[in-house]
Amino acid sequence: MDYLTDLKAILHSKRANIYYLEKCRVMQKDGRVLYLTEEKVEKQYWNIPIANTTCILLGTGTSITQAAVRMLASAGVLIGFSGSGGTPLLAANEVEWLSPQSEYRPTEYIQGWMQFWFDDHKRFLAGQAIQRLRIQYMQRVWTSDRDLRGEGFNADDEDIRHALQRFNQRIDESKNITELLLTEAKLTKALYKIAANRTKQTDFVRQHDSVDDANAFLNHGNYLAYGLAATTLWVLGIPHGFAVLHGKTRRGALVFDVADLIKDTLILPWAFICAKEGATEQEFRQQCLQNFTSHKALDFMFDSVKQLSKGDF
Template sequence: MTAPPAHPGRRRLAAPTVAMLPRFADSLSFLYLDVVRVMQDDTGVLAEVTSDRRGTETVYLPTAALSCVLLGPGTSITARALATLARHGTTVVVTGSGGVRCYAATQPASLTTVWLERQARSWADDDRRLAVATAMYERRFGSNTVPPGTSLAQLRGMEGQRVKAQYRLLAQQYKIGRFRRTYDPAQWDTQDPVNLALSSANTCLYGIVHAAVLALGCSPALGYVHNGNQQAFIYDIADLYKAELTIPLAFSLNASTNPETEARRSFRDRLRLFRLLPRIVHDIQTLLHPDGDHEAPDPEEELVDLWDPVSGALPGGTNHGAAL
């Protein structure tokens, strides 16, 4: 018996041009696209790809179920399709290959502000901001490794010693002598291969973190450890992963003749978007709301609330004249 043909909606566009990421606890779903044309027809939003082997294929996108669409290289999108995604509350992010780097993004008006409000409240309160900053450092050292009452200054010192020890260990492993981290844009081409590779890999990491922050609706500027920069929160979150991801990669390229390009390619190939992005989202949610669930309200059901310092959130779209 011949098997029935696959439903068009189940076809892969051209591996790995489409990668659907798993649904997280807060109902965030991510879709990564590259080398496709995204457009709108009478049925819905579709992705169209043309190849010599398979001709032109189309796949309809589940716009109502998507929280974030990441558009990689070679992707074009029509105004009608973009408007439909916006109506469904989908964040659209323009990224590099594999989701590495973040160039631009649109956040729909219907995107929930739950995580932004949690971020802003903890950032504006010095005690809560200190608690989040401390939790960020503790995540780098491991659970139950920081003595109670450790100050932020002591944590910064501990982190500095930890990174120096890692540099020293990797330098011995790759037999490159003493290593010193330098970052000087004015003398970029004179830096050694490890520093060049590390700067390049960190830039890729910032892009992935940026995409996750935007998809949650958080502000990239409200940092807890870093401050005074539009990317402050990006740097905070990225620092959680450098010792595991970018630093070892940079040292492995110590003999490379083109460390910047190889770092970007290796980071993209070794660390696909679907492996890191869910982890970043979970870590941000845990830092901002450590004692609660990570469920966000359904934007289809959520109305604009009114703020009240005594009663809390009050329903919008209601005449409150009777309360006087």
């Protein structure tokens, strides 16, 4: 049965929903994908609008039926298994994605990507382009977002402006991928310091296995960004192993490259803001998803990857 015949197609870049589910069972029932929760009194079914969903993260205590996977695949929804809160229990930098199988994805983008990827210099130029796009997006969002400006994250502030200008200069001065990655790490470290000062968390140290709220929110939000990146690449038909920055030896490294386009802009400041306000994990997640929608994160990722695949560095 072709489930797509009953679905109204929505472009992946325009889809609104990312689901994180735990302690439930995902199943197909009456032509729909539902998740079942066990309440004290009765079982409750909740519908998942798959035609408007980009990816589903299954946390602890979840199960999924074969029929549900088949229907999700037909709608082009990515499925991921993760630990509690969207963060893996064992591996800090990997999510195991189950990609829907489709032979009707476009070929032009992977063909364009391959035209430059085997050339070390062109791959380096693509890495520089990703970093420039990342800064342009941050400047645009941090200038226009009223809530962020109210919390002190304004791209026109002197310390932020100088940090971004210095980063742009170092991008141009970088001679290879190693130098570019080092420059990127210095920018992120500078942004952590700025965010910690803005939210009066001056003792912050970035540690992936730390239990403080800011670190936990950064981990959680980054995995949401990885979900968007994986969706973008799958829809455009570009395998995750063809990275330009994070190394050719890491199988999913291109996911991290594409996620970098939005991570520091949309995840980093709100991780610190929500930690300061004592927000719950769910409240932080809702804030991230709202940011993705209001600032058209998927649109930006799609446009950026398409631009790179055309060799427009």
